[in-house]
Amino acid sequence: MSAITVSHLTKKFGDLTAVDDVSLAIEEGELFALLGMNGAGKTTTIKMLSCLIFPTQGDAVLLGDSIRKDPIAIKQKSNVSPQETAVAPNLSVLENLSLMAGIYGQDKDSAQSSARDMSSRFGLNGVLNKSAKKLSGGMQRRLSIAMALISDPEILFLDEPTLGLDVLARRELWSSIKQLKGKVTIILTTHYLEEVEALSDRVGIMNNGKLVAVGTTAELVTQAGTENFEDAFVSLSGGEL
Amino acid sequence: MKTILFAGRNTKEILRDPISFFFGLGFPLILLLLFNIINSAIPAEAQNTMFEIESIGPGVAVFGTIFLALFSGMLISKDRTTSFLMRLFASPMQSFDFIFGYTLPMIVMAAVQALFTFIVAAVLGLPLTINTALAILVLLPIAILFTGIGLLCGSILNEKAVGGICGALLTNVAAWLSGAWIPLDLIGGAFKKTAEVLPFYHAVQATKAAVLGNFSGIMPHLSIVLIYTVVFYMLAVIVFRGKMKSDKV
Numbered sequence: 001m002s003a004i005t006v007s008h009l010t011k012k013f014g015d016l017t018a019v020d021d022v023s024l025a026i027e028e029g030e031l032f033a034l035l036g037m038n039g040a041g042k043t044t045t046i047k048m049l050s051c052l053i054f055p056t057q058g059d060a061v062l063l064g065d066s067i068r069k070d071p072i073a074i075k076q077k078s079n080v081s082p083q084e085t086a087v088a089p090n091l092s093v094l095e096n097l098s099l100m101a102g103i104y105g106q107d108k109d110s111a112q113s114s115a116r117d118m119s120s121r122f123g124l125n126g127v128l129n130k131s132a133k134k135l136s137g138g139m140q141r142r143l144s145i146a147m148a149l150i151s152d153p154e155i156l157f158l159d160e161p162t163l164g165l166d167v168l169a170r171r172e173l174w175s176s177i178k179q180l181k182g183k184v185t186i187i188l189t190t191h192y193l194e195e196v197e198a199l200s201d202r203v204g205i206m207n208n209g210k211l212v213a214v215g216t217t218a219e220l221v222t223q224a225g226t227e228n229f230e231d232a233f234v235s236l237s238g239g240e241l
Numbered sequence: 242m243k244t245i246l247f248a249g250r251n252t253k254e255i256l257r258d259p260i261s262f263f264f265g266l267g268f269p270l271i272l273l274l275l276f277n278i279i280n281s282a283i284p285a286e287a288q289n290t291m292f293e294i295e296s297i298g299p300g301v302a303v304f305g306t307i308f309l310a311l312f313s314g315m316l317i318s319k320d321r322t323t324s325f326l327m328r329l330f331a332s333p334m335q336s337f338d339f340i341f342g343y344t345l346p347m348i349v350m351a352a353v354q355a356l357f358t359f360i361v362a363a364v365l366g367l368p369l370t371i372n373t374a375l376a377i378l379v380l381l382p383i384a385i386l387f388t389g390i391g392l393l394c395g396s397i398l399n400e401k402a403v404g405g406i407c408g409a410l411l412t413n414v415a416a417w418l419s420g421a422w423i424p425l426d427l428i429g430g431a432f433k434k435t436a437e438v439l440p441f442y443h444a445v446q447a448t449k450a451a452v453l454g455n456f457s458g459i460m461p462h463l464s465i466v467l468i469y470t471v472v473f474y475m476l477a478v479i480v481f482r483g484k485m486k487s488d489k490v
Contacts, residue, residue: 050331054486072333080331084324088250090257095250102246103332131257147328157331 003028003155003185004049008058011044011209018044020209021058026202028154031177031186033196036206037237042189043083045206046157049187050080062155076104079153083160085140086147089133093124093143096132097150104151114150122146122176138169145176149184156180158188162195174198193230205236212236243334247342255312255346265312266354269305270361273297276422277365291424298362299376299448300421303441305354306384307415309347310391314403317343317395321484336482344388351384352377367452376451379463382470383444387411389474396480415441440469 004026011019019041026032034042047053049060051071059066065073088096097115098108106114119125122142127135132143141161148156161177162170170192177199180186190196196203197217205213205220213220213236217229224232234240255261280292290296320326329339355377363369390411394403416422418432419441425433436442443462450458 052327052331075331075333078331080328082324082327086324086328088254088325089319089323090254091250095253099246099250100328100332103243103329103334105333151332 001028004062006060009055009060010057011048012056017209022211028185029182030201031181031199033200033203034189035196035203040206041209042206043159046159050078050157051075078155079148079151080157081145081148081161085144087132087140087143090131092129092131094128096147100147101150118146118150138165141165155185160189193233197229207237243338244341247338248345251343252346254316261312264308266357269301269358273301273361294362294365294367298367299452300445302355302358302380303444303448304416304421305358306351306380306387307412309351309384310387310407310411313343313347313388313391314395314407315400318400318403330485336485340478343392347388348381348384351380355380372452372454376448379447379451382467386470386473389477392477393480396484419445421445440466
């Protein structure tokens with residue numbers, strides 16, 4: 001069953017068409033990676049699907065609710081981990097997590113309990129009372145994703161979740177994301193091709209706002225007639241091999 | 242519930258920033274002590290009442306509220322630039338949760354700040370009476386005015402610009418044009434006329450009238466402050482709500 005059905009989604013900023021007539025269906029529990037060069041339209045697509053910005057044309061239905069007609073219903077059952085770490089810097093890890101749980105409707109006790117559970121899941125127990133601004137980049141990323149998951153979303157948007165992380169921190173985060181597969185529908189944007197290969201069920205390649213190819217990494221390699229996924233991405237993105 | 246949670250978060254963010262804490266509470270008290278030292282150094286035969294505690298106390302209390310523009314502006318601007326606000330915009334929070342969540346801590350902080358200022362002023366000779374409570378009430382719309390200015394600036398400017406406008410510029414312009422340090426009559430001319438058009442002078446006069454128990458003297462000045470408060474706060478709400486719906490958070 002489709003968790004997300006996107007129909008002719010378009011976003012224009014003045015004369016610039018950032019997202020151009022994108023149509024797509026994503027299954028429940030699927031991890032779908034959106035791949036593309038800078039300015040390809042990945043973040044704009046995520047912003048429309050998470051009801052942060054309104055589409056110029058088209059619509060998307062997330063678990064039965066339209067982004068045009070029912071943004072509040074969608075916001076209640078989805079969550080976002082933005083490109084930046086987006087944490088409250090002077091609040092502790094526990095306070096950041098409790099705050100987000102409370103905002104999504106949990107009472108004080110449940111919020112505290114969820115915050116502790118989420119800290120365990122993301123290896124944040126050792127820094128529970130440390131202020132977010134004092135955490136390393138990797139820990140802040142983990143906290144950011146934990147904050148997105150504490151509301152127990154059915155759909156999760158991860159916008160470049162491992163941007164700027166070292167190899168070790170990235171691998172740790174991959175492991176956390178892998179644990180969510182099958183339970184949460186995830187749309188992930190990234191520039192790292194190895195991340196796509198390691199995590200995604202299917203990949204959508206965007207170029208100049210258009211969704212130019214969709215499939216598994218193996219399908220895309222076959223479609224492009226290349227030897228590996230990197231070459232397939234370059235070829236399908238309109239680049240030269 | 243969401244409003245209170247968000248207001249709690251904002252209070253912690255500001256109070257855990259040592260610079261905000263110093264400017265919010267410490268600086269007005271230092272000014273009060275400084276002016277008291279200056280006043281003590283003025284010989285009685287000079288008959289200069291400029292720095293007497295009845296005059297300076299309410300002025301410093303109003304001056305303290307100016308920093309609320311800096312605190313609220315910096316907080317919102319920081320929330321925007323770090324994408325924390327984007328995360329919250331993607332949550333089920335409504336526009337009033339944000340607006341009241343940013344405003345409530347400022348009102349509480351203004352009341353606490355004013356209370357401390359008047360307690361120190363009492364130590365320095367300003368009687369602590371029921372009029373003090375009235376003065377704190379008079380300060381609240383003034384606090385909302387500066388919070389509105391901060392909300393407005395924070396919604397459209399980056400941290401650096403907010404620091405410049407709400408910090409350096411507004412604190413200086415508002416302080417000098419308020420007549421809190423130097424009576425406007427001493428300068429007169431265009432300076433006095435400009436000050437009388439703006440809300441800062443009226444804020445000090447309304448607070449001073451409340452402290453002195455001159456009840457009929459409050460509203461003529463406070464009504465001008467209220468007009469500015471409504472205009473700036475409404476403008477801030479419109480701009481913030483526009484930001485929520487805009488393509489660029």
